[in-house]
Amino acid sequence: xxxxxxxxxxxxxxxxxxxxxxxxxxxxxxxxxxxxxxxxxxxxxxxxxxxxxxxxxxxxxxxxxxxxxxxxxxxxxxxxxxxxxxxxxxxxxxxxxxxxxxxxxxxxxxxxxxxxxxxxxxxxxxxxxxxxxxxxxxxxxxxxxxxxxxxxxxxxxxxxxxxxxxxxxxxxxxxxxxxxxxxxxxxxxxxxxxxxxxxxxxxxxxxxxxxxxxxxxxxxxxxxxxxxxxxxxxxxxxxxxxxxxxxxxxxxxxxxxxxxxxxxxxxxxxxxxxxxxxxxxxxxxxxxxxxxxxxxxx
Amino acid sequence: xxxxxxxxxxxxxxxxxxxxxxxxxxxxxxxxxxxxxxxxxxxxxxxxxxxxxxxxxxxxxxxxxxxxxxxxxxxxxxxxxxxxxxxxxxxxxxxxxxxxxxxxxxxxxxxxxxxxxxxxxxxxxxxxxxxxxxxxxxxxxxxxxxxxxxxxxxxxxxxxxxxxxxxxxxxxxxxxxxxxxxxxxxxxxxxxxxxxxxxxxxxxxxxxxxxxxxxxxxxxxxxxxxxxxxxxxxxxxxxxxxxxxxxxxxxxxxxxxxxxxxxxxxxxxxxxxxxxxxxxxxxxxxxxxxxxxxxxxx
Numbered sequence: 001x002x003x004x005x006x007x008x009x010x011x012x013x014x015x016x017x018x019x020x021x022x023x024x025x026x027x028x029x030x031x032x033x034x035x036x037x038x039x040x041x042x043x044x045x046x047x048x049x050x051x052x053x054x055x056x057x058x059x060x061x062x063x064x065x066x067x068x069x070x071x072x073x074x075x076x077x078x079x080x081x082x083x084x085x086x087x088x089x090x091x092x093x094x095x096x097x098x099x100x101x102x103x104x105x106x107x108x109x110x111x112x113x114x115x116x117x118x119x120x121x122x123x124x125x126x127x128x129x130x131x132x133x134x135x136x137x138x139x140x141x142x143x144x145x146x147x148x149x150x151x152x153x154x155x156x157x158x159x160x161x162x163x164x165x166x167x168x169x170x171x172x173x174x175x176x177x178x179x180x181x182x183x184x185x186x187x188x189x190x191x192x193x194x195x196x197x198x199x200x201x202x203x204x205x206x207x208x209x210x211x212x213x214x215x216x217x218x219x220x221x222x223x224x225x226x227x228x229x230x231x232x233x234x235x236x237x238x239x240x241x242x243x244x245x246x247x248x249x250x251x252x253x254x255x256x257x258x259x260x261x262x263x264x265x266x267x268x269x270x271x272x273x274x275x276x277x278x279x280x281x282x283x284x285x286x287x288x289x290x291x292x293x294x295x296x297x298x
Numbered sequence: 299x300x301x302x303x304x305x306x307x308x309x310x311x312x313x314x315x316x317x318x319x320x321x322x323x324x325x326x327x328x329x330x331x332x333x334x335x336x337x338x339x340x341x342x343x344x345x346x347x348x349x350x351x352x353x354x355x356x357x358x359x360x361x362x363x364x365x366x367x368x369x370x371x372x373x374x375x376x377x378x379x380x381x382x383x384x385x386x387x388x389x390x391x392x393x394x395x396x397x398x399x400x401x402x403x404x405x406x407x408x409x410x411x412x413x414x415x416x417x418x419x420x421x422x423x424x425x426x427x428x429x430x431x432x433x434x435x436x437x438x439x440x441x442x443x444x445x446x447x448x449x450x451x452x453x454x455x456x457x458x459x460x461x462x463x464x465x466x467x468x469x470x471x472x473x474x475x476x477x478x479x480x481x482x483x484x485x486x487x488x489x490x491x492x493x494x495x496x497x498x499x500x501x502x503x504x505x506x507x508x509x510x511x512x513x514x515x516x517x518x519x520x521x522x523x524x525x526x527x528x529x530x531x532x533x534x535x536x537x538x539x540x541x542x543x544x545x546x547x548x549x550x551x552x553x554x555x556x557x558x559x560x561x562x563x564x565x566x567x568x569x570x571x572x573x574x575x576x577x578x579x580x581x582x583x584x585x586x587x588x589x590x591x592x593x594x595x596x
Contacts, residue, residue: 086478180384183521203480204502207519216594218514221505223481255596296514296594298553 001043001065003244004111005033005237006130007120008077008100009046009060009069014273015082015093016227024273025056026079028120028143031230034277035264036118036241037063038285043111044068045130049076049099059278067108072099087228088202095147107133116244119163120233121145124155131162139249141165141196141240143232149176161193164249167236169200182207183214196254198239198261200232208258215255220266220292227272231265234277238264263289299341299363301542302409303331303535304428305418306375306398307344307358307367312571313380313391314525322571323354324377326418326441329528332575333562334416334539335361336583341409342366343428347374347397357576365406370397385526386500393445405431414542417461418531419443422453429460437547439463439494439538441530447474459491462547465534467498480505481512494552496537496559498530506556513553518564518590525570529563532575536562561587 007029014021029046036042044060045068052071060066080094105126117134119127119142127142134140140163144156149172156176160166166189168176173185186197186209197209205219239257246253263285267276305327312319327344334340342358343366350369358364378392403424415432417425417440425440432438438461442454447470454474458464464487466474471483484495484507495507503517537555544551561583565574 181521181523183519201502204499205514205516214519214593215596216503216516216519217596218503218516218594221481221512221514223479225479252596259596295512296516298513298515298550298557 001111001114002040002247003036003116003118003241004043004045004068004107004114004134005029005036005118005120006045006068006105006127007032007118007122009044009048010077010079011052012229012273013078013080014227014229016087016272017083017085018226019272021273023078025059026229026273027077028230028233030060030274031233031268031277032118032120032237034063034274035234035237035268036244038264038280038282039238039241039245039260040116041065042241043108043114045105045107045111046070047072047077047099047103047105049074052076059274068106068111070103070106072103074099081229083228087225090228105130115139115247116240118142118236118240119159120236121148124148124152124159127159128155128162138247139164139240139243141167141236143167143236144172144176146172146175157192160189163194165196165198165254166194167198167200167232167239169202169232173199183209198236198258200235200265202228202231205262206235206258208255210251210254213251215258217258217262218296220262220288220295222266222270225269228269229273231268234268235261235265259292260285260289263292299409299412300338300545301334301414301416301539302341302343302366302405302412302432303327303334303416303418304343304366304403304425305330305416305420307342307346308375308377309350310527310571311376311378312525312527314385314570315381315383316524317570319571321376323357324527324571325375326528326531328358328572329531329566329575330416330418330535332361332572333532333535333566334542336562336578336580337536337539337543337558338414339363340539341406341412343403343405343409344368345370345375345397345401345403347372350374357572366404366409368401368404370401372397379527381526385523388526403428413437413545414538416440416534416538417457418534419446422446422450422457425457426453426460436545437462437538437541439465439534441465441534442470442474444470444473455490458487461492463494463496464492465496465498465530465537467500467530471497481507496534496556498533500526500529503560504533504556506553508549508552511549513556515556515560516594518560518586518593520564520568523567526567527571529566532566533559533563557590558583558587561590
């Protein structure tokens with residue numbers, strides 16, 4: 001397996017101004033893994049409960065290697081969140097860890113040689129342990145969320161030291177570093193020991209940092225955004241999926257990977273839940289990426 | 299005169315978290331005009347009071363043709379505003395129109411042949427009248443602010459019909475069009491009769507719209523921002539100044555002009571008030587623009 005994605009698979013309840021989705025397929029690793037799978041064979045390490053719908057299992061199986069997916073007695077991890085009418089603020093209404101609590105991830109033998117590993121929004125301590133089981137890592141990347149920053153900040157910082165790249169959204173970067181300027185945020189994160197920092201800014205694109213170089217990339221303007229869920233995860237999945245497909249991690253390819261991140265993030269928000277990614281074709285991605293390249297050129 | 303800028307010249311009181319500036323040189327036309335002056339000879343149509351400090355007059359005279367500057371009995375227009383600690387929200391504490399009230403702008407004879415005209419944040423009715431006095435306009439652009447949107451929306455829309463381009467910030471575009479999606483905002487503005495729309499997004503850059511084409515450009519990442527005052531005006535001034543210097547208004551040059559807008563906006567915020575623009579050299583602009591070109595390339 002060239003790429004392993006470790007993280008949450010969830011049943012999401014998403015309340016948008018236009019539609020409410022109940023118990024739909026979600027989770028950071030679901031979005032990141034499926035997004036990556038358009039670029040490279042991807043293995044998933046995650047856990048689901050016995051209640052996990054067959055149709056969702058089928059979706060995962062159609063795009064991912066599931067040797068790393070554990071099925072446990074109990075209910076699948078659930079998340080319930082509500083967007084404001086501008087779709088820019090999400091309020092968490094409920095989180096039920098269920099089978100995710102005390103989950104002991106197992107790395108299948110054929111995943112251990114993965115050269116690319118993505119740690120989606122997981123418990124940082126668990127991530128630190130898991131990454132040790134991979135012995136040929138060429139490029140690893142992680143994300144984190146407000147919950148871990150608030151409850152396990154020291155572990156988050158420790159985790160950052162263990163990976164090559166941190167992809168994090170702007171508000172979480174500010175919260176974590178207590179800086180309001182994004183360059184200052186990134187510098188602090190790099191000082192903690194990671195080589196690359198990618199700050200995701202939603203519709204405004206992203207900033208990639210490496211040493212004293214910055215690559216700012218504009219977001220892909222979209223007229224019809226219906227559900228931002230999973231956009232950041234799709235972004236990160238596309239990045240590492242693209243890099244794994246190229247087997248290269250030079251700065252030029254990392255910049256390219258960010259632009260594929262923009263593209264996959266843009267698809268994710270145009271339909272509800274995972275729908276955009278599951279109905280996507282490889283040719284759609286290539287077409288939109290070409291469009292993007294042309295669009296930003298001057 | 300190739301370019302005429304019409305708008306406000308002010309004495310600003312700016313309260314930032316790090317410094318309070320009292321009665322310093324400001325105003326939309328001041329920033330836009332000085333910014334444009336780095337690219338092309340620029341004439342200013344504005345009004346000041348007898349209290350306008352000589353040192354500020356000297357600054358204006360050093361960069362602009364002032365045949366269109368009226369000096370009236372009374373006090374200069376004053377603005378007082380305060381930034382929050384992230385420098386992203388500005389609250390207006392006080393506005394004193396003073397000599398700006400009932401000002402009848404006079405267009406000097408040698409300005410009438412200007413091929414490029416920029417109408418800074420002015421009374422839209424006054425702008426509509428003023429633009430009629432130019433008979434060889436190749437490219438005109440205007441901006442507007444919340445105050446006019448709230449008090450004279452119909453006139454703002456009418457003004458938009460009279461110009462080739464509207465440069466407006468994102469929050470004002472949303473307020474004006476009652477849309478939260480920026481593409482929808484721009485489409486509505488174009489439907490009102492303007493050809494090009496530029497939505498300015500502060501640190502996140504801008505979106506340029508023309509027919510069904512969009513040019514998204516990333517902002518120039520900056521580590522030390524001290525005072526955002528005048529950034530949007532400097533952006534617009536650079537745009538039209540650049541175009542006037544090229545005497546071209548094809549889409550490719552308009553895209554280039556936006557990138558110069560990003561660059562001049564980035565300088566504006568690095569020092570307090572007008573200081574960044576008055577200490578700038580032409581070579582600084584060229585250098586930073588090259589940096590920007592290199593930075594965003596992938």
